[in-house]
Amino acid sequence: MELFKYMETYDYEQVLFCQDKESGLKAIIAIHDTTLGPALGGTRMWMYNSEEEALEDALRLARGMTYKNAAAGLNLGGGKTVIIGDPRKDKNEAMFRAFGRFIQGLNGRYITAEDVGTTVADMDIIYQETDYVTGISPEFGSSGNPSPMTAYGVYRGMKAAAKEAFGSDSLEGKVIAVQGVGNVAYHLCRHLHEEGAKLVVTDINKEAVARAVEEFGAKAVDPNDIYGVECDIFAPCALGGIINDQTIPQLKAKVIAGSANNQLREARHGDIIHEMGIVYAPDYVINAGGVINVADELYGYNRERAMKKVEQIYDNIEKVFAIAKRDNIPTYVAADRMAEERIETMRKARSQFLQNGHHILSRRRGR
Ligand SMILES: NC(=O)C1=CN([C@@H]2O[C@H](COP(=O)(O)OP(=O)(O)OC[C@H]3O[C@@H](n4cnc5c(N)ncnc54)[C@H](O)[C@@H]3O)[C@@H](O)[C@H]2O)C=CC1
Numbered sequence: 001m002e003l004f005k006y007m008e009t010y011d012y013e014q015v016l017f018c019q020d021k022e023s024g025l026k027a028i029i030a031i032h033d034t035t036l037g038p039a040l041g042g043t044r045m046w047m048y049n050s051e052e053e054a055l056e057d058a059l060r061l062a063r064g065m066t067y068k069n070a071a072a073g074l075n076l077g078g079g080k081t082v083i084i085g086d087p088r089k090d091k092n093e094a095m096f097r098a099f100g101r102f103i104q105g106l107n108g109r110y111i112t113a114e115d116v117g118t119t120v121a122d123m124d125i126i127y128q129e130t131d132y133v134t135g136i137s138p139e140f141g142s143s144g145n146p147s148p149m150t151a152y153g154v155y156r157g158m159k160a161a162a163k164e165a166f167g168s169d170s171l172e173g174k175v176i177a178v179q180g181v182g183n184v185a186y187h188l189c190r191h192l193h194e195e196g197a198k199l200v201v202t203d204i205n206k207e208a209v210a211r212a213v214e215e216f217g218a219k220a221v222d223p224n225d226i227y228g229v230e231c232d233i234f235a236p237c238a239l240g241g242i243i244n245d246q247t248i249p250q251l252k253a254k255v256i257a258g259s260a261n262n263q264l265r266e267a268r269h270g271d272i273i274h275e276m277g278i279v280y281a282p283d284y285v286i287n288a289g290g291v292i293n294v295a296d297e298l299y300g301y302n303r304e305r306a307m308k309k310v311e312q313i314y315d316n317i318e319k320v321f322a323i324a325k326r327d328n329i330p331t332y333v334a335a336d337r338m339a340e341e342r343i344e345t346m347r348k349a350r351s352q353f354l355q356n357g358h359h360i361l362s363r364r365r366g367r
Pocket residue numbers: 114115116117146147148150179180181182183184185202203204205208223237238239240259260261287288290291
């Protein structure tokens with residue numbers, strides 16, 4: 001990849017490569033845009049096949065966070081970290097301490113949290129070295145694991161998408177195919193089961209599948225068969241890039257609504273599903289519950305307040321559908337438009353000079 005060319009094309013501010021030989025840390029922190037405030041986005045630990053692949057993931061995910069935070073109405077920019085390694089084998093305390101010191105060195109330009117492969121326990125270690133970490137244990141007055149709130153937001157957004165597609169937001173009796181039943185999707189399945197939806201699930205982790213079958217009466221299918229399941233709603237809740245040339249022809253669902261980041265492999269795949277009449281709830285709008293929840297920590301965490309904001313994901317998805325109809329564009333373009341308009345408006349509103357700048361971080365309590 002020609003890094004600077006790529007950064008210029010999508011307007012990235014900063015990319016940091018962090019290395020610590022003793023602990024084996026190899027991390028890439030990508031900061032996309034801090035117009036609205038410090039960049040907030042999780043840390044993903046994953047067994048990337050190459051450094052190039054890790055870099056691409058960090059960059060795509062960071063940009064997604066700029067749009068996610070803007071669309072959710074947060075005063076935060078977008079960033080993300082990837083750590084190269086196997087989260088089941090390569091983690092150690094020194095690694096997360098060293099990583100915490102790299103974050104502290106950024107002096108608040110980037111705040112981290114959990115993502116795939118990292119946990120509350122990892123965030124607690126990072127917290128030993130930096131103030132700029134969220135999603136740490138409730139014992140520290142924090143919000144803990146963001147996944148249940150992400151799941152609640154996806155559930156709310158899915159209802160809004162169902163209303164658009166079927167005329168009612170009830171999910172009772174709807175057949176919902178869920179790809180990946182990890183941290184987020186487990187809680188999502190609980191909400192769906194409680195509302196009377198019929199679940200079809202898959203995961204590469206057999207235990208995760210067995211739990212969903214046992215607790216929610218879900219039907220299990222093989223990972224490759226999930227796309228072609230006869231269903232009303234497809235909920236991608238594993239990794240990104242799964243709406244692509246190979247999977248689209250298999251899809252039977254009328255709605256796509258799930259937690260995975262970067263669901264469309266390429267923008268054109270958003271156009272194709274739009275033309276097919278599939279109602280797509282854009283990923284970064286529907287999966288913002290976790291970041292809304294951890295961002296609330298910056299104000300002194302209040303669960304009720306955070307939950308109210310997560311509930312509004314229903315309204316945010318409706319707004320996206322309204323823009324899509326108004327401008328006759330696919331929903332993924334409408335979401336981008338909504339986020340970009342907010343960033344531009346705030347850029348102008350905050351353009352006067354202030355001696356010490358100002359952001360909610362400067363009033364952060366309890367730290
Ligand atoms: N945890 C959170 O609060 C948030 C998560 N997300 C996104 O939601 C997605 C899921 O996140 P988590 O539940 O936290 O991760 P997780 O790692 O707990 O769950 C992902 C699940 O997908 C499974 N999986 C991986 N590849 C698969 C494949 N090819 N087929 C079927 N299953 C597969 C894994 O075995 C795992 O059980 C990710 O894309 C993440 O970036 C987005 C916003 C917030």
